[in-house]
Amino acid sequence: MHCSQTTRRYGVSFIKTLIAFGAIALAGVAGVAHAQWKPTKTVDVIVHTGPGGGNDLLARAVAQMLEKEKLLPVRMQVLNKTGGNGAVAAAAVAERKGDPHTLGFITSVWIANPLTTSEAAVTLRDLTPVARLLLEPAVFAVRADSPFKTLKDFIDAAKAKPGELKQSGGSVTSRDNIIRQTLQQHTGTKWAFVSFQGGGERLAALLGGHVDMMVIEPQEAGEQVRAGKLRVLAQIAETPLPGYPNVPTLKQAGFDVVATPQIRAVMAPPGIPKEALLYWEDLFAKLGQTASWKKYVADNQLEDSYANGAQLGKAIDQIEKDMRVQFQQAGMKLAR
Amino acid sequence: MSSFTRKSDFWAGLALAALGTYIVSKALGWTYMSEEGPGAGFFPLWYGTAMVVISLLLVLGAVLKHDPAAQVKQIQWGELRRAMTCWVALAACVAALKYVGFIVAFALLTWFIIAVMFHRPAIKALMFSVGGALGFYLIFNWALDLQLPTGSWLN
Amino acid sequence: MDVFNGLMQGFAVALTPMNLALCLAGCFLGTVVGVLPGLGPPATIAMLLPLTFKMDPTGAMIMLAGIYYGAKYGGSTTSILLNVPGESASVVTCLDGYQMARKGRAGAALGMSAIASFIAGTFGVVALMVIAPPLAKLTLAFSSPEYFALMVLGLAMVVLLAGDSLTKALLAMMLGLWIASMGTDLFSATSRFTFGQIELLGGIDFVIVAIGIFAVGEVMANMEPEKPLDMLPVPKGLKNLMPTWQDMKDCRFAFVNGSVLGFLIGILPGAGSTISSFLCYGIEKAVSKHPEKFGTGVIEGVAAPEGANNAETAGALVPLLTLGIPGSGTTAILLAALVLWGFKPGPLFIQDSPALFWGLVASMYIGNLVLLILNLPLVALFAQLLKMPGYLMYPLILGVSIVGVYTANSSLFQLGLMVGFGLLGYLMRKLDFPTAPLILGLVLGDSMEKALRQSLMMSQGDLSILFRPIPAALLLIAAFLLIVPLVKQFNSVRVQVIDKEA
Numbered sequence: 001m002h003c004s005q006t007t008r009r010y011g012v013s014f015i016k017t018l019i020a021f022g023a024i025a026l027a028g029v030a031g032v033a034h035a036q037w038k039p040t041k042t043v044d045v046i047v048h049t050g051p052g053g054g055n056d057l058l059a060r061a062v063a064q065m066l067e068k069e070k071l072l073p074v075r076m077q078v079l080n081k082t083g084g085n086g087a088v089a090a091a092a093v094a095e096r097k098g099d100p101h102t103l104g105f106i107t108s109v110w111i112a113n114p115l116t117t118s119e120a121a122v123t124l125r126d127l128t129p130v131a132r133l134l135l136e137p138a139v140f141a142v143r144a145d146s147p148f149k150t151l152k153d154f155i156d157a158a159k160a161k162p163g164e165l166k167q168s169g170g171s172v173t174s175r176d177n178i179i180r181q182t183l184q185q186h187t188g189t190k191w192a193f194v195s196f197q198g199g200g201e202r203l204a205a206l207l208g209g210h211v212d213m214m215v216i217e218p219q220e221a222g223e224q225v226r227a228g229k230l231r232v233l234a235q236i237a238e239t240p241l242p243g244y245p246n247v248p249t250l251k252q253a254g255f256d257v258v259a260t261p262q263i264r265a266v267m268a269p270p271g272i273p274k275e276a277l278l279y280w281e282d283l284f285a286k287l288g289q290t291a292s293w294k295k296y297v298a299d300n301q302l303e304d305s306y307a308n309g310a311q312l313g314k315a316i317d318q319i320e321k322d323m324r325v326q327f328q329q330a331g332m333k334l335a336r
Numbered sequence: 337m338s339s340f341t342r343k344s345d346f347w348a349g350l351a352l353a354a355l356g357t358y359i360v361s362k363a364l365g366w367t368y369m370s371e372e373g374p375g376a377g378f379f380p381l382w383y384g385t386a387m388v389v390i391s392l393l394l395v396l397g398a399v400l401k402h403d404p405a406a407q408v409k410q411i412q413w414g415e416l417r418r419a420m421t422c423w424v425a426l427a428a429c430v431a432a433l434k435y436v437g438f439i440v441a442f443a444l445l446t447w448f449i450i451a452v453m454f455h456r457p458a459i460k461a462l463m464f465s466v467g468g469a470l471g472f473y474l475i476f477n478w479a480l481d482l483q484l485p486t487g488s489w490l491n
Numbered sequence: 492m493d494v495f496n497g498l499m500q501g502f503a504v505a506l507t508p509m510n511l512a513l514c515l516a517g518c519f520l521g522t523v524v525g526v527l528p529g530l531g532p533p534a535t536i537a538m539l540l541p542l543t544f545k546m547d548p549t550g551a552m553i554m555l556a557g558i559y560y561g562a563k564y565g566g567s568t569t570s571i572l573l574n575v576p577g578e579s580a581s582v583v584t585c586l587d588g589y590q591m592a593r594k595g596r597a598g599a600a601l602g603m604s605a606i607a608s609f610i611a612g613t614f615g616v617v618a619l620m621v622i623a624p625p626l627a628k629l630t631l632a633f634s635s636p637e638y639f640a641l642m643v644l645g646l647a648m649v650v651l652l653a654g655d656s657l658t659k660a661l662l663a664m665m666l667g668l669w670i671a672s673m674g675t676d677l678f679s680a681t682s683r684f685t686f687g688q689i690e691l692l693g694g695i696d697f698v699i700v701a702i703g704i705f706a707v708g709e710v711m712a713n714m715e716p717e718k719p720l721d722m723l724p725v726p727k728g729l730k731n732l733m734p735t736w737q738d739m740k741d742c743r744f745a746f747v748n749g750s751v752l753g754f755l756i757g758i759l760p761g762a763g764s765t766i767s768s769f770l771c772y773g774i775e776k777a778v779s780k781h782p783e784k785f786g787t788g789v790i791e792g793v794a795a796p797e798g799a800n801n802a803e804t805a806g807a808l809v810p811l812l813t814l815g816i817p818g819s820g821t822t823a824i825l826l827a828a829l830v831l832w833g834f835k836p837g838p839l840f841i842q843d844s845p846a847l848f849w850g851l852v853a854s855m856y857i858g859n860l861v862l863l864i865l866n867l868p869l870v871a872l873f874a875q876l877l878k879m880p881g882y883l884m885y886p887l888i889l890g891v892s893i894v895g896v897y898t899a900n901s902s903l904f905q906l907g908l909m910v911g912f913g914l915l916g917y918l919m920r921k922l923d924f925p926t927a928p929l930i931l932g933l934v935l936g937d938s939m940e941k942a943l944r945q946s947l948m949m950s951q952g953d954l955s956i957l958f959r960p961i962p963a964a965l966l967l968i969a970a971f972l973l974i975v976p977l978v979k980q981f982n983s984v985r986v987q988v989i990d991k992e993a
Contacts, residue, residue, distance in 0.1 A: 051537030084692030208631035223837025
């Protein structure tokens with residue numbers, strides 16, 4: 001056998017020294033490489049919306065901020081891979097296995113989509129979590145002239161007339177519907193959900209009196225509230241929003257439910273080198289400290305919520321678990 | 337029998353009736369109506385059924401129409417072949433985009449159309465095909481910064 | 492604020508050298524964007540957004556708006572010359588515009604398109620200026636039942652676009668409905684007709700179908716003869732390149748039709764510019780003295796939809812600026828831009844930022860004029876393009892189609908779809924199936940289904956929601972449009988029968 005021949009030739013102690021030397025050398029190299037990975041060519045950021053869509057704007061804003069704060073030595077460009085509610089973008093990121101110069105900006109849609117759509121084969125478990133950036137809060141809004149002054153009023157009315165009140169929102173897998181399912185179960189009520197493709201249509205339906213309530217981003221609601229057209233009943237946020245000091249959170253309003261969060265996070269293709277992952281985690285942590293980031297978050301009424309790759313992975317698993325429960329209770333057939 | 341099987345309406349109608357049946361069969365597998373309103377199967381069921389009915393009307397019309405004065409349209413095989421050749425060339429060009437990129441694939445297509453389909457002199461064909469492909473490249477890739485396909489074989 | 496004062500203030504803002512330059516830049520860029528298929532205003536505006544951060548917001552908005560309505564001017568160019576729709580709303584222009592080009596009247600078509608766009612665009616700006624806030628109420632009154640009725644009215648146009656065979660037109664329309672339902676269902680998250688392909692989950696983009704059927708199909712059909720067809724006749728002399736006074740007279744109604752209808756449909760967030768073009772075209776055909784000539788190259792068939800899609804851009808700004816509700820992809824990005832610059836589009840927008848609003852309105856007047864002056868000479872230039880021999884023209888069309896589809900989404904799969912639809916377009920031509928109803932079904936099918944299901948969800952299954960005042964009125968008009976031609980046909984049959992018996 002090889003082993004015994006070599007040992008006999010050179011002696012055990014020599015082998016041991018060789019191994020020890022090798023281990024130290026490797027550790028040294030790894031340590032050096034660990035500190036030294038830097039991107040060397042243009043970084044592609046893949047988003048699932050078209051130009052001007054939510055994640056597209058975020059990616060462009062981030063690219064701009066990184067340039068302004070001189071945090072990234074190379075250019076960052078946005079690739080729009082629309083289609084399939086994010087499935088095409090997810091597949092595009094997964095395809096670039098091992099490429100540390102590719103990132104994907106995700107939202108909770110990337111978690112929900114594979115659960116309900118069998119064609120969406122790439123789940124977030126197939127990608128590398130890098131960092132969570134933001135949480136998207138939301139508020140419950142009704143028309144200013146509606147009889148509901150608190151969320152409890154709405155729920156009570158729904159209890160009295162099950163199925164008659166209407167909420168406008170996005171697709172059945174969106175956060176609007178998930179929070180509806182959660183509340184319905186928690187309070188034992190039912191109200192209808194009307195899906196509209198675009199945010200503008202949902203708002204128009206509410207303002208025009210065709211539906212009774214909607215869950216809306218704080219920023220969109222802001223102007224309507226200021227103009228006296230909408231009233232905000234409650235907010236879905238971890239920390240109360242600065243723009244809505246008098247509006248109770250769900251818990252404060254008396255509904256102790258866990259609202260599945262809407263996250264905005266960064267993922268990378270599978271199999272990227274550890275040094276690259278650490279670089280990206282570090283970069284986004286640094287970004288979160290900058291003044292331009294803080295201004296962006298405040299202007300858009302978002303919630304800053306940095307978490308590194310491992311924590312993000314856990315958060316994603318939790319969200320997926322919640323979604324499974326909600327979708328099943330909503331009567332949807334799960335694909336996986 | 338042969339008088340109407342040669343009519344294109346007959347076959348078109350049958351094909352569409354088949355498509356309609358497929359649509360209906362799929363639609364029956366989805367929810368027609370739930371308590372939240374019409375389901376995914378509602379609309380396809382209706383237009384699928386309508387498609388079947390109307391395409392059968394078309395078939396019937398083709399069978400019953402007695403028009404001895406009008407000649408049954410002869411299929412011009414030569415013309416059909418030329419159009420289909422063009423289509424196959426286009427399909428080949430699009431399929432090749434992944435491997436040889438836009439410039440090469442499009443130049444080949446242009447050359448094919450000019451030289452082979454329209455029998456123009458080879459030099460002219462070459463000139464226009466290379467010029468055309470480069471022209472597109474200049475306008476879109478270079479001036480407008482829009483990515484055109486680049487082939488994997490050439491990268 | 493008093494309209495006159497506001498407008499004066501607006502002109503003061505719009506006529507500053509910087510803003511004027513930005514207006515020109517936007518209009519020019521918009522025309523280029525419109526001419527190139529596949530590249531649309533949303534993508535262009537999104538790409539330019541970072542540049543605008545360094546600019547004064549009013550100037551930036553003027554430029555972006557210039558791109559928006561400028562694109563509508565340019566969109567008709569490739570539709571008329573190459574049968575390739577430059578923009579989704581330009582599909583309808585292909586119907587008669589391309590036929591006019593084949594008859595040697597490309598110049599007149601291009602020129603009329605610019606003129607109709609100018610008239611409708613100006614009308615739209617005036618309407619925006621004068622009646623924007625009251626119109627906001629109308630915007631909100633329209634919800635799913637009303638949209639459903641509007642879509643039904645649109646589909647009733649099929650009868651008008653049917654030509655000889657109503658059965659074939661209906662079948663083509665249903666084919667369009669089928670293609671429209673491919674993808675993930677919004678309401679139940681089930682995938683319909685996706686054949687296991689990820690790329691089909693989002694449905695098939697209308698532009699791919701239109702370019703495939705119209706452009707590729709046409710090229711294939713033209714390949715048939717051994718010798719290429721004679722070059723398309725291009726009349727000599729500038730006079731023959733422009734629409735004649737007779738043309739202008741013929742289009743009198745089309746100008747009004749396009750302007751008013753286009754604007755009204757534009758203010759509805761849920762209805763797009765394609766719908767307004769189709770409806771205007773349909774109504775133009777319905778009231779015409781020679782409806783059977785539509786589709787063979789009548790100039791009103793170009794003036795009406797072109798006017799409609801320009802008035803529509805002004806109309807779409809109404810919900811954006813008075814309510815903060817975007818109606819389309821482009822207006823959504825404009826909204827995002829306004830928010831980025833720190834403005835707050837909403838009910839208080841006009842009050843809070845009169846300088847921006849009136850400056851924008853004034854620059855739209857100027858922009859429309861600039862575009863007219865820009866486009867008319869270009870007509871002569873573009874018409875020369877038609878002197879190209881067939882063997883050069885067809886590869887050009889194919890090249891433009893490929894690039895147009897690819898630059899939209901960088902998807903080779905979609906290119907494959909385009910090739911497939913090209914074959915479909917060719918087959919439809921050979922089998923005498925009209926293609927316009929397919930496009931109509933595709934555009935309207937999705938919206939109509941959503942509107943119907945939303946309506947029934949709102950009323951909990953009660954169909955009477957569809958008979959509220961506005962939808963009832965629209966459905967009545969649709970029924971009327973459907974019945975009148977049938978009655979005419981019935982009458983003519985009756986006359987024939989009576990003649991035979993006599």
